[in-house]
Amino acid sequence: xxxxxxxxxAIYLTQxxxxxxxxxxxxxxLLDVSPASANEMIGKLEDRGLLDHEKYKGVDLTDEGIxxxxxxxQNYCIIERFLIEVLEVEDFxxxxxxxxxxxxxxxxxxxDTIIDREPQCxxxxxxxxxxxxLLDVEAEVTSD
Numbered sequence: 559x560x561x562x563x564x565x566x567x568a569i570y571l572t573q574x575x576x577x578x579x580x581x582x583x584x585x586x587x588l589l590d591v592s593p594a595s596a597n598e599m600i601g602k603l604e605d606r607g608l609l610d611h612e613k614y615k616g617v618d619l620t621d622e623g624i625x626x627x628x629x630x631x632q633n634y635c636i637i638e639r640f641l642i643e644v645l646e647v648e649d650f651x652x653x654x655x656x657x658x659x660x661x662x663x664x665x666x667x668x669x670d671t672i673i674d675r676e677p678q679c680x681x682x683x684x685x686x687x688x689x690x691x692l693l694d695v696e697a698e699v700t701s702d
Contacts, residue, residue: 569609570623570628572584576616582596607622608622635682636675638689640672
């Protein structure tokens with residue numbers, strides 16, 4: 559199940575990669591949902607004032623949408639880093655995607671006390687690689 563936070567995060571990352579409005583198709587692909595499902599949720603998020611959607615031009619997050627998207631991305635980074643740094647989970651990306659929809663902000667804050675998160679988080683996130691840009695994934699995964 560894709561939550562509001564997951565959609566906002568996906569739109570935010572897509573906007574960064576596109577350096578402009580996010581296309582509905584790109585958001586759908588990133589979340590592995592149908593374009594119709596993405597359109598439906600984008601409509602709901604627009605009704606909530608979190609984004610502006612102009613047909614055939616794409617989606618732009620509002621200031622509040624950006625704030626919530628960055629919070630969601632930060633929580634995702636915390637989960638991802640906890641999985642690799644503390645639990646040494648090899649498929650940390652897949653697990654993080656599964657857990658991000660069910661771990662709330664309180665749990666993410668508690669996980670954050672365990673990891674050594676960089677202060678520039680979530681700006682360090684590399685959208686293309688779908689991982690924290692400061693995390694040495696190869697070294698972490700092979701250091702079992």
